[in-house]
Amino acid sequence: MENRSQTDEQNELRDLIDLIRRLRAPDGCPWDRKQSKKDIGKYLLDEAYELFDALDEDQTPHIQEELGDLLFLILFIAEIADESGDFSLADAMRSIKQKMIRRHPHVFDNVKVRSIQDIKDNWQEIKKRERAAQSKQQDIFIHIPRSLPALKRAQKITDVASRYGFDWGKMDEVWLKLKEELEELALAQQINDARKMEEEMGDILFTLVNLCRFIHVDAETALSGTIDKFLRRFAYIVHHLDARGRTLEEASLDEMDALWNEAKEKKG
Numbered sequence: 021m022e023n024r025s026q027t028d029e030q031n032e033l034r035d036l037i038d039l040i041r042r043l044r045a046p047d048g049c050p051w052d053r054k055q056s057k058k059d060i061g062k063y064l065l066d067e068a069y070e071l072f073d074a075l076d077e078d079q080t081p082h083i084q085e086e087l088g089d090l091l092f093l094i095l096f097i098a099e100i101a102d103e104s105g106d107f108s109l110a111d112a113m114r115s116i117k118q119k120m121i122r123r124h125p126h127v128f129d130n131v132k133v134r135s136i137q138d139i140k141d142n143w144q145e146i147k148k149r150e151r152a153a154q155s156k157q158q159d160i161f162i163h164i165p166r167s168l169p170a171l172k173r174a175q176k177i178t179d180v181a182s183r184y185g186f187d188w189g190k191m192d193e194v195w196l197k198l199k200e201e202l203e204e205l206a207l208a209q210q211i212n213d214a215r216k217m218e219e220e221m222g223d224i225l226f227t228l229v230n231l232c233r234f235i236h237v238d239a240e241t242a243l244s245g246t247i248d249k250f251l252r253r254f255a256y257i258v259h260h261l262d263a264r265g266r267t268l269e270e271a272s273l274d275e276m277d278a279l280w281n282e283a284k285e286k287k288g
Contacts, residue, residue, distance in 0.1 A: 036092065037109070040099045057100050064093055065167060122146060144183065160184065172240040174229040182233070191234045198227045256283035 043052035067090045074082035098109040123146050125131035126139060133139050151163070164176045181187065188194050201223045208216035232239040257279040261271050268276075 037095055037099065040092075040096050044099060044103070055096070055100070057097050060093055060096050060100070064090070067093055122150075169240055171225075171229060171243060172238075174226055175233055175239050178226075178230050178233055188230070188234075191231070194227065194231050194234055198224065198231065201227050253280055253283040256280075256286075 043049045067086065071086035071090055074086045095109065098112055102108045121128045123143050125142065126133045131142065133142065160180055161177055164173060164180070168176070201220060205217060205220035205224060208220050229239045232242060257276050258268065260279050261268065
């Protein structure tokens, strides 16, 4: 059964690669032939987020579909790279296989670990050595993608900086920094300086991300959860207004607030 499953996977992978090559062929699809690695790369984030949503919903058919969409884009980029002689899919697979073996010395070597934290520490130390070997000019943030959502990128950057000792000593200092940044925003608002207000708001958000890190909360996940909560409660308002034969435009703020509080009490 296992061998048949492996054969099926190999056949389907080969068929999917052949399909991509057919699309890229001289008599294939003009749009697909025109695409570059960067062009296809623009769709990766969208598909990755759709997969993340499917995983969060734990909907198996949706996960399967979105995983397929993401895999197609990955194979498409690999095919373009192969055509130009940059690297092949086999090169990419070989590279990640070697990296995973290197970063799991407790599995593939004789390194002893006592906890999950030991595994994480080893992983970071191996990454640091790899990067030092790749470049004499050390940019400790080079592997944090610029295209990440700002909250997630900020948390990753501050986490990396903290590992090199650039951090507050204790959480109280973060609270003081937040208070300072709020006061600076208030001053910028008083003089109606739009550029300064934007700068100070960025400083506040960055400080809040650091606070999230200190209390072991993922900023992106926390904000996403609050957005989902807002949408649920607002949907409650819309639903109950509709049941009364009223629209959002017709409802007063007091009426909407009352419904919001109802939704809140129902743990919406």
